[in-house]
Amino acid sequence: MVTLTINGNQHRIDAEPDMPLLWAIRDLVGLTGTKFGCGMAQCGACTVLLDGAPVRSCQTFVGDIENAKVTTIEGLTGKVAETVQTVWTELDVPQCGYCQSGQIMSVTDLLTTNPKPTDDDIDAAMTGNLCRCATYHRIRAGIHEAAKRLEA
Amino acid sequence: MIPKLMQSLVLPVVAKEASRRQFMLGALAAGGGLAVGFQVLASSPAAASETAPDGNKASAFTPYLTIDSDGKVMVLSSQFEMGQGSYNGLATLVAEELDADWQSIDVRGVAGNVKAYGNVAFGGAIQGTGGSTSMVTSWERYRKAGAAARAMLVAAAASEWGVQPAEITVENGVVAHSSGKSGGFGAFAAKAAAMPVPTDVTLKQPGDWKLIGNPNLKRFDSARKTNGTEQYTIDVKLPGMLTAVMIHPPMFGAKVKSFDAAAARSVKGVVDVVETPRGIAVVAEHMWAAIKGRDAVTVVWDETAAEKRGTAELMTMYKDLADKAPAAIARKDGDIDKGFAGAVKVIEATFEFPYLAHSAMEPLNAVARKNDDGTLEIWGGHQFPDVYQMLSSQIVGITPDKVQLHVMKTGGSFGRRAVFDGDVVVEAVHVAKAIGFRAPVKVQWTREDDMRAGRYRPSYVHKLKAGIDANGKLVAWNNHVVGQSIMAKTAFDGMVQNGVDPTSVEGANNLPYAIPNQTVGLTTTDVGVPVLWWRSVGSTHTAFAAETFIDEVAEAAGRDPIEYRLSMLEPQSRHAVVLKLAAEKAGWTKPLPKGRFRGVAVAESFGSVVAQIAEVSADSSGSFKVERVVAAVDCGLAVNPDQVRAQVEGGIGFGLGAILGEEITLTAGKVDQGNFDMYTPLRIDAMPAVEVHILASTNPPSGIGEPGVPPIGPAVANALYKALGKRIRVLPFTKTLNA
Numbered sequence: 100m101v102t103l104t105i106n107g108n109q110h111r112i113d114a115e116p117d118m119p120l121l122w123a124i125r126d127l128v129g130l131t132g133t134k135f136g137c138g139m140a141q142c143g144a145c146t147v148l149l150d151g152a153p154v155r156s157c158q159t160f161v162g163d164i165e166n167a168k169v170t171t172i173e174g175l176t177g178k179v180a181e182t183v184q185t186v187w188t189e190l191d192v193p194q195c196g197y198c199q200s201g202q203i204m205s206v207t208d209l210l211t212t213n214p215k216p217t218d219d220d221i222d223a224a225m226t227g228n229l230c231r232c233a234t235y236h237r238i239r240a241g242i243h244e245a246a247k248r249l250e251a
Numbered sequence: 252m253i254p255k256l257m258q259s260l261v262l263p264v265v266a267k268e269a270s271r272r273q274f275m276l277g278a279l280a281a282g283g284g285l286a287v288g289f290q291v292l293a294s295s296p297a298a299a300s301e302t303a304p305d306g307n308k309a310s311a312f313t314p315y316l317t318i319d320s321d322g323k324v325m326v327l328s329s330q331f332e333m334g335q336g337s338y339n340g341l342a343t344l345v346a347e348e349l350d351a352d353w354q355s356i357d358v359r360g361v362a363g364n365v366k367a368y369g370n371v372a373f374g375g376a377i378q379g380t381g382g383s384t385s386m387v388t389s390w391e392r393y394r395k396a397g398a399a400a401r402a403m404l405v406a407a408a409a410s411e412w413g414v415q416p417a418e419i420t421v422e423n424g425v426v427a428h429s430s431g432k433s434g435g436f437g438a439f440a441a442k443a444a445a446m447p448v449p450t451d452v453t454l455k456q457p458g459d460w461k462l463i464g465n466p467n468l469k470r471f472d473s474a475r476k477t478n479g480t481e482q483y484t485i486d487v488k489l490p491g492m493l494t495a496v497m498i499h500p501p502m503f504g505a506k507v508k509s510f511d512a513a514a515a516r517s518v519k520g521v522v523d524v525v526e527t528p529r530g531i532a533v534v535a536e537h538m539w540a541a542i543k544g545r546d547a548v549t550v551v552w553d554e555t556a557a558e559k560r561g562t563a564e565l566m567t568m569y570k571d572l573a574d575k576a577p578a579a580i581a582r583k584d585g586d587i588d589k590g591f592a593g594a595v596k597v598i599e600a601t602f603e604f605p606y607l608a609h610s611a612m613e614p615l616n617a618v619a620r621k622n623d624d625g626t627l628e629i630w631g632g633h634q635f636p637d638v639y640q641m642l643s644s645q646i647v648g649i650t651p652d653k654v655q656l657h658v659m660k661t662g663g664s665f666g667r668r669a670v671f672d673g674d675v676v677v678e679a680v681h682v683a684k685a686i687g688f689r690a691p692v693k694v695q696w697t698r699e700d701d702m703r704a705g706r707y708r709p710s711y712v713h714k715l716k717a718g719i720d721a722n723g724k725l726v727a728w729n730n731h732v733v734g735q736s737i738m739a740k741t742a743f744d745g746m747v748q749n750g751v752d753p754t755s756v757e758g759a760n761n762l763p764y765a766i767p768n769q770t771v772g773l774t775t776t777d778v779g780v781p782v783l784w785w786r787s788v789g790s791t792h793t794a795f796a797a798e799t800f801i802d803e804v805a806e807a808a809g810r811d812p813i814e815y816r817l818s819m820l821e822p823q824s825r826h827a828v829v830l831k832l833a834a835e836k837a838g839w840t841k842p843l844p845k846g847r848f849r850g851v852a853v854a855e856s857f858g859s860v861v862a863q864i865a866e867v868s869a870d871s872s873g874s875f876k877v878e879r880v881v882a883a884v885d886c887g888l889a890v891n892p893d894q895v896r897a898q899v900e901g902g903i904g905f906g907l908g909a910i911l912g913e914e915i916t917l918t919a920g921k922v923d924q925g926n927f928d929m930y931t932p933l934r935i936d937a938m939p940a941v942e943v944h945i946l947a948s949t950n951p952p953s954g955i956g957e958p959g960v961p962p963i964g965p966a967v968a969n970a971l972y973k974a975l976g977k978r979i980r981v982l983p984f985t986k987t988l989n990a
Contacts, residue, residue: 195660233901
């Protein structure tokens with residue numbers, strides 16, 4: 100048994116310590132906003148925040164994080180995240196939308212740690228998040244727009 | 252029925268008047284509200300075949316929309332949503348004619364009644380999403396359904412208020428009369444269902460449109476795709492559901508000889524390990540248990556019938572074939588020998604294209620459940636629902652009408668979920684059957700399963716030869732395409748005529764340029780690697796070969812690439828118009844800063860024409876970046892202009908990733924790549940700035956999901972030639988530039 104703290108709630112789950120957080124979140128806790136894309140930290144679709152920092156939940160193991168706070172897309176709150184999500188809908192960033200939970204987790208972390216990112220900063224922070232629909236043009240525009248609104 | 256249906260996956264087909272006449276508007280009371288759709292006329296040929304309707308088994312009526320007592324409008328989409336925005340497009344058509352409140356609109360995918368949901372662009376004989384035809388097939392029908400529903404709501408209000416229908420207005424979901432009476436759709440929905448169904452309706456004039464063509468209209472589904480609540484197949488959860496992962500053959504055509512699952516069965520959470528016609532399935536309580544169980548299974552394979560060749564051998568064979576005479580002729584104009592005899596300069600080039608994987612972000616999956624009443628339900632990305640319904644019914648031994656398909660949104664597809672054999676959908680049914688239907692089963696592929704399961708964009712070789720006369724005029728053009736057929740030996744084999752699969756040569760045998768002597772030949776290869784349509788299909792390779800080679804010819808003739816193309820086009824042709832628009836917007840004739848280079852390409856696919864000008868920065872070390880792409884698009888009327896832009900932006904990124912670095916290779920029959928470390932779609936750092944200019948048009952909508960893809964490769968290759976002096980003929984670019 101492992102105890103996880105996800106979005107402020109404690110979940111006691113029947114899992115071996117080597118179970119990736121991704122599958123614990125999806126199949127045992129039942130939150131489906133975090134997506135499976137590659138299983139080897141290559142695509143970023145499964146990105147969650149661990150004590151506020153983005154990690155790939157497919158390569159994070161439940162036995163290692165019992166004392167940490169996990170935030171998934173369902174539990175994402177605060178001015179930065181809400182601004183990002185508002186801008187995302189106003190610019191119609193998503194196409195299929197499958198990678199967007201992970202994109203938004205990464206963007207929220209970027210704008211929290213770097214309120215006015217340059218294009219190079221965006222490249223560095225976001226290259227780990229694959230979007231097969233290639234919505235990158237709007238992701239970049241969305242980040243700049245969210246930064247502008249947060250500064251105001 | 253199937254062979255004749257697919258024409259428009261490869262060739263733009265205009266909706267036929269006859270297929271519309273088989274329908275009349277219909278309506279029913281449904282759940283305290285109104286359902287509006289179409290009755291199939293008994294006299295129509297389509298009515299002769301009996302397929303189960305979705306929910307309305309008693310009549311030939313099939314709903315296109317419902318309005319419930321709360322005023323919520325649900326559009327029932329025959330077109331599948333994989334990110335391309337078809338749901339939004341259909342919602343726009345309905346909401347426009349209905350004068351609905353855009354905020355009250357939702358869309359659900361439907362399947363199971365080909366009579367009403369058959370794709371008009373495919374001849375109406377099959378429901379399917381492909382060939383960028385969603386708007387083509389929906390343009391008339393969904394507007395009419397919306398207009399009919401509006402008329403019935405108005406009639407209901409008129410009856411209730413004792414006024415003339417003509418005195419009633421409808422705006423933004425509110426039905427109103429000058430007396431001050433008003434109400435929402437929900438207030439009249441039930442009564443409207445009892446009103447006479449209009450025999451025909453008058454559609455709005457373009458000048459009255461508020462939503463169609465509105466560049467500020469937002470997608471109805473962006474919020475749910477931003478907060479994690481959108482539901483995909485991977486998110487389906489049913490009581491008692493088990494999750495299965497597959498062990499597929501390691502080579503295409505290999506079969507299970509024997510397997511040992513004893514160790515796997517002792518893995519915690521593993522419920523069963525079963526053999527299916529498609530491989531071994533490890534069935535577990537959850538995905539991680541299934542993955543761990545899979546690692547513990549050993550399988551002995553019978554590789555007797557497997558495809559054992561590797562990429563290098565196949566490419567050598569293809570190049571040898573390209574040097575020989577083609578097996579079939581796909582276009583023949585004038586006299587090619589005479590043309591070359593009259594040429595003063597002849598150039599030749601051979602192009603090599605790799606296999607490409609679709610690699611949608613959501614690895615393939617499907618959920619199957621057999622119910623106590625004998626019916627089967629399948630949740631999945633049902634891009635060819637009729638096919639999946641039929642195949643699944645055969646596996647279970649029931650009639651197709653007992654198979655209910657739940658059409659899920661999917662995390663991409665790019666053609667991958669439009670398959671002839673049902674693929675993961677029938678796999679889920681096979682696994683459910685193999686465990687005796689004792690629980691619902693979700694089959695979930697891992698990324699490696701997805702990447703190694705085949706269904707690739709075929710590998711091709713193109714051999715081109717062109718001749719110009721003393722004036723630089725292109726007088727002879729010969730193209731020999733060598734590669735696998737997508738449709739041959741499938742249910743769509745009937746589409747292959749005289750040895751030519753149209754998907755192999757589209758974009759090559761319909762060049763718009765005035766070339767008096769022209770031959771396009773095709774040699775179809777027999778290789779055991781499964782292939783499939785991949786976003787923009789034949790034009791993924793034909794446009795690259797043709798549009799880079801035209802640049803080579805222009806250079807040989809000492810001419811500007813755009814001016815040379817225009818000299819071979821009618822000035823008012825769609826190709827010429829978009830080329831000129833792109834040139835103007837990109838400032839083609841203006842000098843560039845040092846280290847910047849431009850390239851152009853234009854291509855027609857799925858009824859639309861797109862020109863792109865790529866601007867590339869490069870330095871002497873050979874490193875480069877695509878900085879900016881200017882696209883000019885003629886897609887007929889743009890129903891959702893901002894979504895047209897989105898599709899072209901995304902198409903550019905999708906196509907650019909492929910030409911820069913994507914390839915599937917095989918060594919001794921085994922696929923070398925398994926995940927995104929080895930197979931490398933575009934990432935944000937390589938994405939250019941994109942400008943999309945949409946030509947104003949009053950023509951009916953044509954395709955947009957795919958046409959943004961073909962021009963990007965050749966436009967970038969043409970720019971890179973100017974930058975680096977290298978012609979890129981072997982794809983992906985890394986192969987040429989690192990050579």
